Amino acid sequence: MEQELSLSSSSLLKIQNTIEHHQFIESALTEIFFIAREEWKYFTIPKIEYLSNLLKLPSDELMVFLSGLSNSTFKNSARNEIYVCKNLACLFKGAEQILDFLNTEFNLNEEGSSPDNRFKVQVKYCLGQCDKAPCIQVNNKVEHVTDLREVAFLLEENP
Amino acid sequence: MSNANFNDYVCLPYLNIENTFLISNYKNAGGYSIFEELLKDKNVVDVREEILSSGLYTKGPFSKPISEKWDKFERKGEQEHLQKKVLIANGQESLSGSFKDRYLMENFPHQVIESILITSFLWGIDMAFLVIRPEYSFAHERMMKAYDEAMKNGYLGENIFDSGYYLNLTISLGNSGVSSGEETAIVNGLEGKRSFPSVRDLSLNGYLNRTTLVHNIETLLNISWISKMGAAAFRKLGTINNPGTKLISVSGDINYPGVFEVPLGTTFVDILEDFCGGSSDPEGVQAIFPAGVYGHELSELDIPLTRLSYESLSEKGIELGSGNLLFVGKGRDLEKVKEISLKILAESSCGYCTVCRDGLPRFAVNYKSLSEIELSNTLEGLALSGACSYSQYPKRLLKV
Numbered sequence: 001m002e003q004e005l006s007l008s009s010s011s012l013l014k015i016q017n018t019i020e021h022h023q024f025i026e027s028a029l030t031e032i033f034f035i036a037r038e039e040w041k042y043f044t045i046p047k048i049e050y051l052s053n054l055l056k057l058p059s060d061e062l063m064v065f066l067s068g069l070s071n072s073t074f075k076n077s078a079r080n081e082i083y084v085c086k087n088l089a090c091l092f093k094g095a096e097q098i099l100d101f102l103n104t105e106f107n108l109n110e111e112g113s114s115p116d117n118r119f120k121v122q123v124k125y126c127l128g129q130c131d132k133a134p135c136i137q138v139n140n141k142v143e144h145v146t147d148l149r150e151v152a153f154l155l156e157e158n159p
Numbered sequence: 160m161s162n163a164n165f166n167d168y169v170c171l172p173y174l175n176i177e178n179t180f181l182i183s184n185y186k187n188a189g190g191y192s193i194f195e196e197l198l199k200d201k202n203v204v205d206v207r208e209e210i211l212s213s214g215l216y217t218k219g220p221f222s223k224p225i226s227e228k229w230d231k232f233e234r235k236g237e238q239e240h241l242q243k244k245v246l247i248a249n250g251q252e253s254l255s256g257s258f259k260d261r262y263l264m265e266n267f268p269h270q271v272i273e274s275i276l277i278t279s280f281l282w283g284i285d286m287a288f289l290v291i292r293p294e295y296s297f298a299h300e301r302m303m304k305a306y307d308e309a310m311k312n313g314y315l316g317e318n319i320f321d322s323g324y325y326l327n328l329t330i331s332l333g334n335s336g337v338s339s340g341e342e343t344a345i346v347n348g349l350e351g352k353r354s355f356p357s358v359r360d361l362s363l364n365g366y367l368n369r370t371t372l373v374h375n376i377e378t379l380l381n382i383s384w385i386s387k388m389g390a391a392a393f394r395k396l397g398t399i400n401n402p403g404t405k406l407i408s409v410s411g412d413i414n415y416p417g418v419f420e421v422p423l424g425t426t427f428v429d430i431l432e433d434f435c436g437g438s439s440d441p442e443g444v445q446a447i448f449p450a451g452v453y454g455h456e457l458s459e460l461d462i463p464l465t466r467l468s469y470e471s472l473s474e475k476g477i478e479l480g481s482g483n484l485l486f487v488g489k490g491r492d493l494e495k496v497k498e499i500s501l502k503i504l505a506e507s508s509c510g511y512c513t514v515c516r517d518g519l520p521r522f523a524v525n526y527k528s529l530s531e532i533e534l535s536n537t538l539e540g541l542a543l544s545g546a547c548s549y550s551q552y553p554k555r556l557l558k559v
Contacts, residue, residue: 021329021330023286023329024367026349026350027288027349027350030331030332031331031332064352064353065353067353068354070334070339088256088452088496089256092411092412092491124335125503125506125507126255126256126507127294128252128253128257128292128294128295129258130408130410130416131258131408131417133416140296141296142296
Protein backbone atom coordinates (compact mmCIF):
# COMPACT_ATOMS: atom_id res chain seq x y z
CA MET A 1 0.00 0.00 0.00
CA GLU A 2 2.82 2.37 0.94
CA GLN A 3 4.54 1.62 -2.35
CA GLU A 4 1.37 2.39 -4.28
CA LEU A 5 1.11 5.81 -2.72
CA SER A 6 4.46 7.11 -3.77
CA LEU A 7 5.99 7.76 -7.15
CA SER A 8 9.32 6.36 -8.31
CA SER A 9 12.37 8.61 -8.30
CA SER A 10 12.35 8.74 -12.12
CA SER A 11 8.73 9.94 -12.17
CA LEU A 12 9.50 12.50 -9.46
CA LEU A 13 12.45 13.74 -11.49
CA LYS A 14 10.24 14.09 -14.57
CA ILE A 15 7.70 16.04 -12.50
CA GLN A 16 10.44 18.28 -11.11
CA ASN A 17 11.74 19.00 -14.63
CA THR A 18 8.22 19.78 -15.81
CA ILE A 19 7.63 22.19 -12.93
CA GLU A 20 10.95 23.94 -13.63
CA HIS A 21 9.90 24.53 -17.24
CA HIS A 22 6.59 26.14 -16.23
CA GLN A 23 6.29 29.59 -14.74
CA PHE A 24 3.14 28.57 -12.85
CA ILE A 25 2.48 25.06 -11.64
CA GLU A 26 -1.15 25.13 -12.84
CA SER A 27 -0.11 25.03 -16.49
CA ALA A 28 1.99 21.93 -15.77
CA LEU A 29 -0.87 19.88 -14.29
CA THR A 30 -1.73 17.93 -17.45
CA GLU A 31 1.85 16.74 -17.84
CA ILE A 32 2.17 15.93 -14.16
CA PHE A 33 -1.00 13.83 -14.22
CA PHE A 34 0.22 12.05 -17.36
CA ILE A 35 3.53 11.21 -15.67
CA ALA A 36 1.71 9.92 -12.59
CA ARG A 37 -0.78 7.95 -14.66
CA GLU A 38 1.99 6.28 -16.63
CA GLU A 39 3.30 4.80 -13.38
CA TRP A 40 0.10 4.30 -11.39
CA LYS A 41 -2.23 3.47 -14.34
CA TYR A 42 -5.20 4.78 -12.34
CA PHE A 43 -5.94 7.30 -9.60
CA THR A 44 -7.38 6.97 -6.11
CA ILE A 45 -8.28 9.58 -3.49
CA PRO A 46 -5.08 8.86 -1.46
CA LYS A 47 -3.03 9.22 -4.66
CA ILE A 48 -4.62 12.61 -5.34
CA GLU A 49 -3.81 13.62 -1.76
CA TYR A 50 -0.21 12.49 -2.27
CA LEU A 51 0.00 14.71 -5.37
CA SER A 52 -1.72 17.52 -3.47
CA ASN A 53 1.05 17.42 -0.82
CA LEU A 54 3.74 17.13 -3.46
CA LEU A 55 2.48 20.05 -5.53
CA LYS A 56 1.15 22.11 -2.61
CA LEU A 57 -2.21 22.51 -4.31
CA PRO A 58 -5.63 21.75 -2.77
CA SER A 59 -6.73 18.17 -3.46
CA ASP A 60 -10.27 19.26 -4.41
CA GLU A 61 -8.87 21.52 -7.15
CA LEU A 62 -6.77 18.64 -8.43
CA MET A 63 -9.84 16.40 -8.42
CA VAL A 64 -11.80 18.92 -10.49
CA PHE A 65 -8.94 19.25 -12.98
CA LEU A 66 -8.50 15.50 -13.22
CA SER A 67 -12.21 14.91 -13.77
CA GLY A 68 -11.94 16.85 -17.03
CA LEU A 69 -8.75 15.17 -18.18
CA SER A 70 -9.19 12.55 -20.88
CA ASN A 71 -8.00 8.97 -20.42
CA SER A 72 -7.90 9.39 -16.65
CA THR A 73 -9.52 6.68 -14.66
CA PHE A 74 -10.27 5.87 -11.05
CA LYS A 75 -10.69 2.20 -11.83
CA ASN A 76 -7.96 -0.40 -11.85
CA SER A 77 -9.10 -1.75 -15.18
CA ALA A 78 -6.08 -3.07 -17.02
CA ARG A 79 -2.30 -3.00 -17.26
CA ASN A 80 -2.34 -1.56 -20.76
CA GLU A 81 -4.71 0.90 -22.39
CA ILE A 82 -5.36 0.52 -26.10
CA TYR A 83 -7.21 3.20 -28.07
CA VAL A 84 -8.37 2.41 -31.57
CA CYS A 85 -8.95 5.46 -33.76
CA LYS A 86 -12.37 5.40 -35.42
CA ASN A 87 -12.12 8.63 -37.33
CA LEU A 88 -13.30 8.33 -40.94
CA ALA A 89 -9.77 8.12 -42.37
CA CYS A 90 -8.97 5.20 -40.05
CA LEU A 91 -12.38 3.58 -40.66
CA PHE A 92 -11.71 3.72 -44.40
CA LYS A 93 -8.41 1.91 -43.83
CA GLY A 94 -9.64 -0.86 -41.55
CA ALA A 95 -10.26 0.38 -37.97
CA GLU A 96 -13.29 -1.92 -37.61
CA GLN A 97 -11.16 -4.94 -38.52
CA ILE A 98 -8.66 -3.97 -35.82
CA LEU A 99 -11.46 -3.75 -33.25
CA ASP A 100 -12.89 -7.12 -34.36
CA PHE A 101 -9.43 -8.66 -34.17
CA LEU A 102 -8.85 -7.34 -30.64
CA ASN A 103 -12.28 -8.54 -29.53
CA THR A 104 -11.68 -12.05 -30.82
CA GLU A 105 -8.03 -12.32 -29.87
CA PHE A 106 -8.38 -11.11 -26.28
CA ASN A 107 -11.97 -12.11 -25.57
CA LEU A 108 -12.89 -8.59 -24.44
CA ASN A 109 -15.87 -8.05 -22.16
CA GLU A 110 -18.56 -5.35 -22.58
CA GLU A 111 -16.28 -2.73 -21.09
CA GLY A 112 -13.52 -3.67 -23.52
CA SER A 113 -11.28 -5.34 -20.91
CA SER A 114 -9.54 -8.65 -21.35
CA PRO A 115 -10.26 -11.30 -18.65
CA ASP A 116 -6.60 -11.33 -17.54
CA ASN A 117 -6.64 -7.52 -17.01
CA ARG A 118 -3.89 -7.18 -19.58
CA PHE A 119 -5.73 -4.83 -21.95
CA LYS A 120 -8.53 -2.36 -21.93
CA VAL A 121 -9.58 -1.41 -25.45
CA GLN A 122 -11.41 1.84 -26.08
CA VAL A 123 -12.33 3.93 -29.10
CA LYS A 124 -11.10 7.42 -29.91
CA TYR A 125 -12.39 9.61 -32.70
CA CYS A 126 -9.09 11.00 -33.90
CA LEU A 127 -5.48 10.54 -32.92
CA GLY A 128 -4.33 13.24 -35.34
CA GLN A 129 -2.38 10.85 -37.58
CA CYS A 130 -4.82 10.45 -40.49
CA ASP A 131 -1.93 10.46 -42.98
CA LYS A 132 -0.78 7.21 -41.36
CA ALA A 133 -4.22 5.62 -40.96
CA PRO A 134 -5.14 3.24 -39.44
CA CYS A 135 -3.69 4.10 -36.03
CA ILE A 136 -3.91 2.79 -32.53
CA GLN A 137 -2.61 4.21 -29.27
CA VAL A 138 -0.86 1.75 -26.98
CA ASN A 139 -0.62 3.37 -23.55
CA ASN A 140 0.87 6.79 -24.35
CA LYS A 141 2.27 6.03 -27.79
CA VAL A 142 0.40 6.39 -31.07
CA GLU A 143 1.30 3.67 -33.57
CA HIS A 144 0.62 3.35 -37.27
CA VAL A 145 -0.34 -0.21 -38.18
CA THR A 146 -0.34 -1.65 -41.65
CA ASP A 147 -1.95 -5.01 -40.88
CA LEU A 148 -3.33 -7.12 -38.06
CA ARG A 149 -0.06 -9.00 -37.58
CA GLU A 150 1.53 -5.70 -36.72
CA VAL A 151 -1.19 -5.05 -34.13
CA ALA A 152 -0.49 -8.45 -32.58
CA PHE A 153 3.25 -7.78 -32.60
CA LEU A 154 2.80 -4.38 -30.92
CA LEU A 155 0.65 -5.85 -28.18
CA GLU A 156 3.12 -8.64 -27.53
CA GLU A 157 5.52 -5.98 -26.28
CA ASN A 158 3.04 -5.04 -23.55
CA PRO A 159 2.51 -7.98 -21.17
CA MET B 160 22.41 33.55 -46.55
CA SER B 161 18.99 31.97 -46.82
CA ASN B 162 18.42 29.03 -49.11
CA ALA B 163 14.84 28.64 -48.00
CA ASN B 164 12.13 29.05 -50.60
CA PHE B 165 10.12 32.05 -49.39
CA ASN B 166 8.82 32.81 -52.88
CA ASP B 167 6.59 29.77 -53.25
CA TYR B 168 5.85 28.82 -49.68
CA VAL B 169 4.48 30.76 -46.73
CA CYS B 170 4.48 27.95 -44.18
CA LEU B 171 6.91 25.46 -45.71
CA PRO B 172 9.88 27.48 -47.03
CA TYR B 173 12.25 24.98 -45.38
CA LEU B 174 10.52 21.97 -46.95
CA ASN B 175 13.45 20.87 -49.10
CA ILE B 176 16.17 21.48 -46.52
CA GLU B 177 17.21 18.52 -44.43
CA ASN B 178 16.83 18.30 -40.66
CA THR B 179 15.82 21.85 -39.90
CA PHE B 180 14.59 20.57 -36.55
CA LEU B 181 18.23 21.10 -35.52
CA ILE B 182 19.09 24.73 -34.78
CA SER B 183 22.38 24.58 -36.73
CA ASN B 184 20.64 23.49 -39.94
CA TYR B 185 17.77 25.88 -39.38
CA LYS B 186 20.12 28.84 -38.93
CA ASN B 187 22.23 27.80 -41.94
CA ALA B 188 19.06 27.87 -44.01
CA GLY B 189 18.32 31.41 -42.89
CA GLY B 190 16.25 30.53 -39.86
CA TYR B 191 15.73 33.09 -37.06
CA SER B 192 16.79 35.83 -39.50
CA ILE B 193 13.26 37.27 -39.71
CA PHE B 194 13.20 37.70 -35.95
CA GLU B 195 16.75 39.10 -35.81
CA GLU B 196 15.94 41.68 -38.49
CA LEU B 197 12.74 42.63 -36.71
CA LEU B 198 14.60 43.01 -33.44
CA LYS B 199 17.17 45.36 -34.98
CA ASP B 200 15.57 47.36 -37.71
CA LYS B 201 11.86 47.41 -37.96
CA ASN B 202 9.14 49.47 -36.37
CA VAL B 203 6.63 47.03 -34.90
CA VAL B 204 3.67 49.32 -35.52
CA ASP B 205 4.51 49.47 -39.23
CA VAL B 206 4.90 45.69 -39.40
CA ARG B 207 1.55 45.21 -37.65
CA GLU B 208 -0.07 47.57 -40.16
CA GLU B 209 1.55 45.61 -42.98
CA ILE B 210 0.06 42.38 -41.66
CA LEU B 211 -3.37 43.97 -41.19
CA SER B 212 -3.33 45.22 -44.77
CA SER B 213 -2.30 41.83 -46.19
CA GLY B 214 -5.80 40.35 -46.21
CA LEU B 215 -4.67 37.44 -44.01
CA TYR B 216 -7.40 35.23 -42.60
CA THR B 217 -6.86 33.24 -39.41
CA LYS B 218 -6.41 29.57 -40.23
CA GLY B 219 -8.64 27.92 -37.64
CA PRO B 220 -11.99 26.21 -38.31
CA PHE B 221 -13.92 29.50 -37.96
CA SER B 222 -11.62 31.56 -40.13
CA LYS B 223 -11.94 35.34 -40.04
CA PRO B 224 -9.85 38.35 -41.09
CA ILE B 225 -6.94 38.80 -38.72
CA SER B 226 -7.99 42.42 -38.17
CA GLU B 227 -11.10 41.23 -36.29
CA LYS B 228 -8.96 39.43 -33.73
CA TRP B 229 -6.21 42.03 -33.49
CA ASP B 230 -8.53 45.06 -33.23
CA LYS B 231 -10.18 43.60 -30.16
CA PHE B 232 -6.86 42.57 -28.67
CA GLU B 233 -5.33 46.00 -29.25
CA ARG B 234 -8.35 47.94 -27.96
CA LYS B 235 -8.61 45.97 -24.74
CA GLY B 236 -4.84 45.94 -24.32
CA GLU B 237 -4.83 49.72 -24.08
CA GLN B 238 -6.57 49.60 -20.72
CA GLU B 239 -4.03 49.94 -17.96
CA HIS B 240 -4.82 46.79 -16.01
CA LEU B 241 -4.70 44.75 -19.21
CA GLN B 242 -1.37 45.92 -20.51
CA LYS B 243 0.30 42.65 -19.63
CA LYS B 244 -0.43 40.46 -22.59
CA VAL B 245 -0.17 36.75 -23.26
CA LEU B 246 0.20 34.86 -26.53
CA ILE B 247 -1.03 31.30 -26.78
CA ALA B 248 0.11 29.26 -29.77
CA ASN B 249 -2.61 26.71 -30.28
CA GLY B 250 -1.03 23.40 -31.17
CA GLN B 251 -4.01 21.45 -29.88
CA GLU B 252 -5.43 20.89 -33.36
CA SER B 253 -8.09 18.60 -32.04
CA LEU B 254 -10.40 18.65 -35.05
CA SER B 255 -10.77 15.18 -36.43
CA GLY B 256 -8.82 14.83 -39.70
CA SER B 257 -6.48 17.76 -39.12
CA PHE B 258 -2.77 17.09 -38.61
CA LYS B 259 -0.97 20.03 -40.26
CA ASP B 260 0.17 21.62 -36.99
CA ARG B 261 1.57 18.27 -35.85
CA TYR B 262 3.54 18.08 -39.10
CA LEU B 263 4.91 21.61 -38.51
CA MET B 264 5.92 20.93 -34.91
CA GLU B 265 7.56 17.61 -35.77
CA ASN B 266 9.51 18.88 -38.77
CA PHE B 267 10.03 22.61 -38.25
CA PRO B 268 10.04 23.19 -34.47
CA HIS B 269 12.44 26.17 -34.69
CA GLN B 270 10.25 27.81 -37.28
CA VAL B 271 7.34 27.45 -34.82
CA ILE B 272 9.42 29.03 -32.04
CA GLU B 273 10.53 31.85 -34.34
CA SER B 274 6.92 32.56 -35.32
CA ILE B 275 5.93 32.73 -31.64
CA LEU B 276 8.85 35.10 -31.01
CA ILE B 277 7.80 37.35 -33.91
CA THR B 278 4.14 37.69 -32.93
CA SER B 279 5.09 38.18 -29.29
CA PHE B 280 7.63 40.87 -30.20
CA LEU B 281 5.16 42.64 -32.48
CA TRP B 282 2.73 43.01 -29.56
CA GLY B 283 5.24 43.52 -26.76
CA ILE B 284 4.21 40.23 -25.19
CA ASP B 285 6.54 38.77 -22.56
CA MET B 286 4.66 35.58 -21.75
CA ALA B 287 3.78 32.94 -24.31
CA PHE B 288 2.54 29.36 -24.27
CA LEU B 289 2.62 26.66 -26.86
CA VAL B 290 -0.10 24.14 -26.05
CA ILE B 291 0.30 20.76 -27.72
CA ARG B 292 -2.25 18.01 -28.07
CA PRO B 293 -1.34 15.10 -25.73
CA GLU B 294 -1.42 12.51 -28.53
CA TYR B 295 1.41 14.42 -30.24
CA SER B 296 4.17 13.01 -28.04
CA PHE B 297 6.80 13.12 -30.81
CA ALA B 298 5.92 16.74 -31.65
CA HIS B 299 6.20 17.58 -27.94
CA GLU B 300 9.60 15.91 -27.75
CA ARG B 301 10.83 17.79 -30.83
CA MET B 302 9.51 21.10 -29.53
CA MET B 303 11.16 20.61 -26.12
CA LYS B 304 14.52 19.87 -27.78
CA ALA B 305 14.15 22.93 -30.00
CA TYR B 306 13.21 25.00 -26.94
CA ASP B 307 16.42 23.92 -25.17
CA GLU B 308 18.49 24.75 -28.25
CA ALA B 309 16.81 28.15 -28.64
CA MET B 310 17.45 28.92 -24.95
CA LYS B 311 21.13 27.95 -25.25
CA ASN B 312 21.51 30.13 -28.36
CA GLY B 313 19.92 33.14 -26.70
CA TYR B 314 16.68 33.29 -28.70
CA LEU B 315 14.48 32.85 -25.64
CA GLY B 316 14.68 34.11 -22.11
CA GLU B 317 15.98 37.43 -20.83
CA ASN B 318 17.44 40.31 -22.82
CA ILE B 319 17.42 38.55 -26.19
CA PHE B 320 20.50 39.70 -28.16
CA ASP B 321 20.93 42.70 -25.85
CA SER B 322 17.69 44.18 -27.15
CA GLY B 323 16.12 44.38 -23.72
CA TYR B 324 13.32 42.14 -25.04
CA TYR B 325 12.31 39.21 -22.86
CA LEU B 326 10.07 36.25 -23.65
CA ASN B 327 9.10 33.49 -21.29
CA LEU B 328 7.85 30.65 -23.46
CA THR B 329 6.26 27.63 -21.86
CA ILE B 330 5.52 24.48 -23.81
CA SER B 331 2.58 22.72 -22.29
CA LEU B 332 0.45 19.66 -22.99
CA GLY B 333 -3.26 20.24 -23.44
CA ASN B 334 -6.17 17.87 -23.06
CA SER B 335 -7.60 15.45 -25.63
CA GLY B 336 -10.91 16.09 -27.32
CA VAL B 337 -12.25 18.50 -29.92
CA SER B 338 -13.57 21.10 -27.47
CA SER B 339 -10.26 21.19 -25.60
CA GLY B 340 -8.76 22.92 -28.63
CA GLU B 341 -11.20 25.81 -28.25
CA GLU B 342 -9.51 29.03 -27.10
CA THR B 343 -11.27 29.42 -23.75
CA ALA B 344 -10.79 25.72 -22.98
CA ILE B 345 -7.03 26.07 -23.49
CA VAL B 346 -6.86 29.09 -21.17
CA ASN B 347 -8.94 27.28 -18.54
CA GLY B 348 -6.59 24.30 -18.74
CA LEU B 349 -3.49 26.47 -18.34
CA GLU B 350 -5.02 28.04 -15.24
CA GLY B 351 -5.45 24.61 -13.64
CA LYS B 352 -9.19 24.42 -14.30
CA ARG B 353 -11.05 21.79 -16.32
CA SER B 354 -10.13 22.44 -19.92
CA PHE B 355 -13.68 22.93 -21.10
CA PRO B 356 -14.94 25.88 -23.17
CA SER B 357 -16.57 28.71 -21.28
CA VAL B 358 -18.21 32.04 -22.04
CA ARG B 359 -15.20 34.27 -21.56
CA ASP B 360 -13.83 37.27 -23.44
CA LEU B 361 -10.11 36.53 -23.65
CA SER B 362 -9.20 40.06 -24.63
CA LEU B 363 -10.69 41.28 -21.35
CA ASN B 364 -10.38 38.27 -19.09
CA GLY B 365 -7.74 35.97 -20.52
CA TYR B 366 -5.00 33.90 -18.90
CA LEU B 367 -4.65 35.07 -15.28
CA ASN B 368 -6.81 38.10 -16.20
CA ARG B 369 -4.32 39.27 -18.80
CA THR B 370 -5.47 40.17 -22.27
CA THR B 371 -4.77 37.06 -24.31
CA LEU B 372 -4.23 36.43 -27.99
CA VAL B 373 -4.66 32.89 -29.32
CA HIS B 374 -3.49 31.88 -32.78
CA ASN B 375 -2.95 28.47 -34.25
CA ILE B 376 0.51 27.60 -35.55
CA GLU B 377 -0.31 28.04 -39.22
CA THR B 378 -1.56 31.58 -38.57
CA LEU B 379 1.63 32.40 -36.65
CA LEU B 380 3.76 31.18 -39.59
CA ASN B 381 1.75 33.42 -41.92
CA ILE B 382 2.38 36.42 -39.64
CA SER B 383 6.15 35.66 -39.72
CA TRP B 384 6.19 35.42 -43.49
CA ILE B 385 4.34 38.70 -44.00
CA SER B 386 6.63 40.49 -41.56
CA LYS B 387 9.56 39.40 -43.77
CA MET B 388 8.11 39.59 -47.27
CA GLY B 389 5.43 42.25 -46.89
CA ALA B 390 1.73 42.47 -47.69
CA ALA B 391 2.23 43.09 -51.41
CA ALA B 392 4.14 39.82 -51.82
CA PHE B 393 1.45 38.02 -49.81
CA ARG B 394 -1.27 39.37 -52.08
CA LYS B 395 0.56 37.97 -55.12
CA LEU B 396 -0.23 34.48 -53.79
CA GLY B 397 -3.77 33.15 -53.83
CA THR B 398 -6.78 35.07 -55.09
CA ILE B 399 -7.71 38.76 -54.88
CA ASN B 400 -10.17 38.24 -52.03
CA ASN B 401 -8.35 35.34 -50.39
CA PRO B 402 -4.64 36.01 -50.67
CA GLY B 403 -1.98 33.63 -49.42
CA THR B 404 -1.81 29.87 -49.12
CA LYS B 405 -3.45 27.16 -47.06
CA LEU B 406 -1.95 24.13 -45.43
CA ILE B 407 -4.20 21.17 -46.05
CA SER B 408 -4.29 17.85 -44.22
CA VAL B 409 -5.60 15.34 -46.73
CA SER B 410 -6.82 11.84 -45.98
CA GLY B 411 -9.34 9.27 -47.18
CA ASP B 412 -9.49 7.51 -50.54
CA ILE B 413 -6.37 8.97 -52.13
CA ASN B 414 -2.94 7.59 -52.95
CA TYR B 415 -0.78 10.05 -51.01
CA PRO B 416 -2.33 11.35 -47.79
CA GLY B 417 -0.33 14.06 -46.06
CA VAL B 418 0.17 17.78 -45.51
CA PHE B 419 0.53 20.13 -48.48
CA GLU B 420 0.71 23.87 -48.87
CA VAL B 421 -1.39 25.17 -51.77
CA PRO B 422 -2.14 28.71 -52.91
CA LEU B 423 -5.73 29.68 -52.09
CA GLY B 424 -7.68 29.37 -55.32
CA THR B 425 -6.10 26.05 -56.39
CA THR B 426 -8.69 23.79 -58.01
CA PHE B 427 -9.75 20.65 -56.18
CA VAL B 428 -8.92 18.65 -59.32
CA ASP B 429 -5.31 19.88 -59.13
CA ILE B 430 -5.17 19.04 -55.43
CA LEU B 431 -6.43 15.53 -56.12
CA GLU B 432 -4.21 14.84 -59.11
CA ASP B 433 -1.02 16.83 -58.43
CA PHE B 434 -0.72 16.61 -54.66
CA CYS B 435 -2.67 13.52 -53.60
CA GLY B 436 -1.63 11.25 -56.48
CA GLY B 437 -5.22 10.67 -57.57
CA SER B 438 -7.94 8.55 -56.04
CA SER B 439 -7.15 5.17 -54.48
CA ASP B 440 -10.67 4.09 -55.45
CA PRO B 441 -10.46 2.71 -59.02
CA GLU B 442 -13.80 4.35 -59.83
CA GLY B 443 -12.66 7.76 -58.62
CA VAL B 444 -13.82 10.24 -55.99
CA GLN B 445 -17.52 10.90 -55.43
CA ALA B 446 -17.21 13.69 -52.86
CA ILE B 447 -14.75 15.81 -50.90
CA PHE B 448 -15.46 17.06 -47.40
CA PRO B 449 -13.24 20.19 -47.27
CA ALA B 450 -13.77 20.55 -43.51
CA GLY B 451 -13.85 16.82 -42.73
CA VAL B 452 -16.77 15.77 -40.56
CA TYR B 453 -17.31 19.41 -39.60
CA GLY B 454 -18.80 20.62 -42.87
CA HIS B 455 -20.85 19.84 -45.95
CA GLU B 456 -19.47 17.85 -48.85
CA LEU B 457 -18.48 19.00 -52.30
CA SER B 458 -20.28 16.76 -54.78
CA GLU B 459 -18.65 15.05 -57.76
CA LEU B 460 -20.28 17.58 -60.09
CA ASP B 461 -18.99 20.53 -58.11
CA ILE B 462 -15.41 19.29 -57.73
CA PRO B 463 -14.19 20.51 -61.17
CA LEU B 464 -15.96 23.85 -60.70
CA THR B 465 -14.67 24.73 -57.26
CA ARG B 466 -11.44 26.16 -55.95
CA LEU B 467 -9.94 25.80 -52.53
CA SER B 468 -10.68 29.24 -51.14
CA TYR B 469 -13.04 30.62 -48.52
CA GLU B 470 -14.74 32.62 -51.26
CA SER B 471 -15.27 29.84 -53.80
CA LEU B 472 -16.50 27.38 -51.18
CA SER B 473 -18.81 29.81 -49.42
CA GLU B 474 -20.57 30.48 -52.75
CA LYS B 475 -21.67 26.86 -52.49
CA GLY B 476 -22.43 27.16 -48.79
CA ILE B 477 -19.47 24.98 -47.83
CA GLU B 478 -16.80 25.64 -45.22
CA LEU B 479 -13.08 25.11 -45.56
CA GLY B 480 -12.65 24.54 -41.83
CA SER B 481 -9.02 24.14 -40.93
CA GLY B 482 -8.29 22.47 -44.29
CA ASN B 483 -8.84 18.90 -43.12
CA LEU B 484 -9.88 17.50 -46.50
CA LEU B 485 -11.48 14.08 -46.60
CA PHE B 486 -11.81 12.37 -49.99
CA VAL B 487 -14.57 9.79 -50.37
CA GLY B 488 -14.31 7.22 -53.15
CA LYS B 489 -17.24 6.07 -55.27
CA GLY B 490 -17.22 2.67 -53.64
CA ARG B 491 -18.55 4.10 -50.37
CA ASP B 492 -22.08 4.89 -49.22
CA LEU B 493 -22.12 8.68 -48.75
CA GLU B 494 -25.17 8.60 -46.47
CA LYS B 495 -23.36 6.11 -44.24
CA VAL B 496 -20.32 8.43 -44.16
CA LYS B 497 -22.55 11.28 -42.95
CA GLU B 498 -24.21 9.01 -40.40
CA ILE B 499 -20.80 8.07 -39.01
CA SER B 500 -19.76 11.74 -39.04
CA LEU B 501 -22.77 12.66 -36.91
CA LYS B 502 -21.92 9.83 -34.53
CA ILE B 503 -18.35 11.11 -34.28
CA LEU B 504 -19.68 14.60 -33.52
CA ALA B 505 -22.02 13.21 -30.85
CA GLU B 506 -19.32 11.08 -29.23
CA SER B 507 -16.75 13.89 -29.28
CA SER B 508 -18.86 16.46 -27.40
CA CYS B 509 -17.04 17.50 -24.23
CA GLY B 510 -20.33 17.24 -22.35
CA TYR B 511 -20.16 20.62 -20.65
CA CYS B 512 -23.40 22.00 -22.17
CA THR B 513 -26.57 19.95 -21.87
CA VAL B 514 -27.95 20.48 -25.39
CA CYS B 515 -24.70 19.38 -26.97
CA ARG B 516 -24.11 16.50 -24.54
CA ASP B 517 -27.64 15.07 -24.65
CA GLY B 518 -28.92 16.55 -27.90
CA LEU B 519 -26.22 15.42 -30.30
CA PRO B 520 -26.39 11.66 -29.50
CA ARG B 521 -30.20 11.67 -29.78
CA PHE B 522 -30.02 13.67 -32.98
CA ALA B 523 -27.42 11.30 -34.48
CA VAL B 524 -29.80 8.35 -33.94
CA ASN B 525 -33.08 10.01 -34.92
CA TYR B 526 -32.28 12.62 -37.54
CA LYS B 527 -33.52 10.51 -40.45
CA SER B 528 -37.02 10.33 -38.99
CA LEU B 529 -37.38 14.13 -38.86
CA SER B 530 -39.25 16.07 -41.52
CA GLU B 531 -37.28 18.74 -43.37
CA ILE B 532 -38.75 21.54 -41.23
CA GLU B 533 -38.16 19.63 -37.99
CA LEU B 534 -34.61 18.88 -39.08
CA SER B 535 -33.95 22.50 -39.92
CA ASN B 536 -35.39 23.73 -36.60
CA THR B 537 -33.45 21.13 -34.62
CA LEU B 538 -30.18 22.03 -36.32
CA GLU B 539 -30.85 25.71 -35.71
CA GLY B 540 -31.55 24.99 -32.03
CA LEU B 541 -28.40 22.90 -31.66
CA ALA B 542 -26.27 25.55 -33.34
CA LEU B 543 -27.39 28.24 -30.92
CA SER B 544 -26.56 26.27 -27.80
CA GLY B 545 -23.38 25.98 -25.85
CA ALA B 546 -20.35 27.90 -24.75
CA CYS B 547 -18.35 27.16 -27.89
CA SER B 548 -18.89 26.69 -31.61
CA TYR B 549 -18.95 22.90 -31.45
CA SER B 550 -22.73 22.50 -31.66
CA GLN B 551 -22.74 24.37 -34.99
CA TYR B 552 -21.02 21.50 -36.77
CA PRO B 553 -24.11 19.30 -37.43
CA LYS B 554 -25.78 22.27 -39.13
CA ARG B 555 -22.71 22.70 -41.32
CA LEU B 556 -22.53 18.98 -42.09
CA LEU B 557 -26.16 18.40 -43.05
CA LYS B 558 -26.96 21.85 -44.41
CA VAL B 559 -30.75 21.55 -44.70
